Amino acid sequence: NAGVTQTPKFRILKIGQSMTLQCTQDMNHNYMYWYRQDPGMGLKLIYYSVGAGITDKGEVPNGYNVSRSTTEDFPLRLELAAPSQTSVYFCASTGNSYQPQHFGDGTRLSIL
Amino acid sequence: AQTVTQSQPEMSVQEAETVTLSCTYDTSESDYYLFWYKQPPSRQMILVIRQEAYKQQNATENRFSVNFQKAAKSFSLKISDSQLGDAAMYFCAYRSVRFEIKAGNMLTFGGGTRLMVKP
Numbered sequence: 001n002a003g004v005t006q007t008p009k010f011r012i013l014k015i016g017q018s019m020t021l022q023c024t025q026d027m028n029h030n031y032m033y034w035y036r037q038d039p040g041m042g043l044k045l046i047y048y049s050v051g052a053g054i055t056d057k058g059e060v061p062n063g064y065n066v067s068r069s070t071t072e073d074f075p076l077r078l079e080l081a082a083p084s085q086t087s088v089y090f091c092a093s094t095g096n097s098y099q100p101q102h103f104g105d106g107t108r109l110s111i112l
Numbered sequence: 113a114q115t116v117t118q119s120q121p122e123m124s125v126q127e128a129e130t131v132t133l134s135c136t137y138d139t140s141e142s143d144y145y146l147f148w149y150k151q152p153p154s155r156q157m158i159l160v161i162r163q164e165a166y167k168q169q170n171a172t173e174n175r176f177s178v179n180f181q182k183a184a185k186s187f188s189l190k191i192s193d194s195q196l197g198d199a200a201m202y203f204c205a206y207r208s209v210r211f212e213i214k215a216g217n218m219l220t221f222g223g224g225t226r227l228m229v230k231p
Contacts, residue, residue, distance in 0.1 A: 035219075042116075042118075042223045043157075043221045045219070058218060088155060098209075103156065105155060106157075
């Protein structure tokens with residue numbers, strides 16, 4: 001029972017590089033989310049999706065893009081990495097508003 | 113927009129004793145969910161307890177219980193018989209239940225409280 005799986009767990013990027021953080025869930029959840037957690041802070045929503053083909057911006061979307069071509073996958077793309085994007089990124093999913101969100105284990109990303 | 117505030121950046125408790133973590137929130141909605149999540153050094157986000165706003169009874173989960181004061185917009189977490197494994201960051205979170213809200217059931221998190229447990 002995998003739940004929400006994020007890859008990679010750690011990554012170091014140089015300024016200006018691009019990368020995709022992968023997130024997949026095997027619970028057939030419609031709702032998926034990307035959060036970032038800066039040191040000593042709570043999580044802030046980057047993007048979310050309410051179903052395949054539907055995405056929308058959260059609180060802090062600048063510098064990121066997402067896609068949702070399938071129910072299972074919700075990748076997060078950084079096009080031009082900046083030091084301000086150094087953070088821990090969490091993917092989460094839920095089936096409906098009455099269920100709690102299930103979180104992946106996070107990706108620690110450093111931009112140098 | 114909803115906001116969640118945790119006014120205690122750090123708390124400490126002696127093993128086997130009881131500790132209460134505070135959380136206040138601001139909302140104009142009458143129906144919503146409140147959560148406490150635990151984040152140990154492994155970084156996992158682990159759901160501790162959930163409270164539905166329409167329920168007057170406080171939620172409990174084994175050694176964890178909440179004191180939900182809807183009028184005061186307060187949602188504190190009580191940990192009884194504290195154990196070394198309870199040491200972690202604890203986050204309070206709010207979620208609306210209105211489907212028409214644009215944010216698709218997003219969670220709004222507080223800044224967290226770091227709990228240290230002394231042996």
